[in-house]
Amino acid sequence: MRLRLPGGPLRTIATAALFAGVACANVLPGTTAAAKSDYDSPYGYERTWNAALRLVRVDLGLKVLEKDERSGYLLFEYRSPESGTKATSASFEIVHGAKDSSDVKVVVQIPQMPTFHERAMLDGLAHKMHEEYGDAPAPHRDAPADEPDAGADGGDDDYAN
Secondary structure, three states: OOOOOOOOOHHHHHHHHHHHHHHHHHOOOOOOOOOEEEEEOOOOOHHHHHHHHHHHHOOOOOEEEEEOOOOOOOEEEEEHHHHHHOOOOEEEEEEEEOOOOOOEEEEEEEEOHHHHHHHHHHHHHHHHHHHHHHOOOOOOOOOOOOOOOOOOOOOHHHOOO
């Protein structure tokens, strides 16, 4: 397996996650992922998509099989130390929020591997986005639709001068 990670914290986290994964796989040999793992990204769709694609292709050096940015899916071959040279199918799915800047849900599936591999990918993505984009943007709250606007003066006629 070739990992081409930049130096620093991302390399350390990815290496630690992989070694922890190997250790867990040796202790729990029969466990495989029964479900998918997900993460709510506060960085918006475009930033999350770009970071996920770079994580898979550049940072981890994995082969991208198919991608569709509009639909939000990325299919790739996942390799781990415990699988040797054998690749398994994996996917990222990024689900659009209500607006371009709203939170998006990121789903990773690696069906033939234990769930901790999915979690390690999501943790790596979250760390990568924090390193590249800084702290997550503060959530913006829209005014509830059922409350009327107070108007320009913001006051009530009972309190007028």
